[in-house]
Amino acid sequence: MTHPVLAVIPARGGSKRLPGKNVMPFRGRPMIAHTIEAARASGRFGRIVVSTDDAAIARTAAEAGVEVPFLRAVHADDHAPVSAATIAAVEQATAHFGETYGTVVQLMPNCPLREAGALGEMLDAFEGGGHDFMISAFRFSWMNPWWAVTLDAAGHPTRLFPEVGDSRSQDLAPLYCPSGAVWIARWPALREAGTFYGPGHVFHDIGWERAVDIDDREDLAFAEAVAVARAARAGAH
Helix, strand or coil: CEEEEEEEEECCCCCCCCCCCCCCEECCEEHHHHHHHHHHHHCCCCEEEEECCCHHHHHHHHHCCCECCCCCCCCCCCCCCHHHHHHHHHHHHHHHHCCEEEEEEECCCCCCCCCHHHHHHHHHHHHHHCCCEEEEEEECCCCCHHHCEEECCCCCEEECCHHHCCCCHHHCCCCEEEEEEEEEEEHHHHHHHCCCCCCCCEEEECCCCCCCCCCCHHHHHHHHHHHHHHHHHHHCC
């Protein structure tokens, strides 16, 4: 039996910057529940699994309505690449369910503002684009990374992009940043490359609000503020 699209939500326990972030409350529900809800509501996945090494995360995910058929056997420390953990989860799912998968979608649980619509849009773009790898991204907006500098101990700046010199910001090309919200790959290509940043990978702009990653308390406060503003806009229509 073949399921063309498998969603993997890699949710490691033991976060150091924001302990317990995957199950901490966000807008009245555990953080991971927002990702699970978006995946289920999209209707685009033959199967959704959570890959975790943590029993509390497994219980929370199961309560939110997805399968946690196994705990993560490898790549559970904070040095392991998330792509490696997802690849291992696909292999575990293949063995456990006796299924094969054509497309794998990795959904990080610390991106609670990414909703079902973003998943559908990216999958449509992926399926219509002929690429093996697609990674969600957002365009820098209110800040201009072209002016980025590093500082020495005395506060003296060194430009990262000295070539732009005195160029006006409106004359510079837009810059984009990857987000962990949605990563998509053809399974055979992902298995061979060992990373979603495989040959010919492309970025897809999902907008900065959907792309917010929560890794520390400042990110959490920012995401909560964005969620409140978004809810207020929705209520005004």
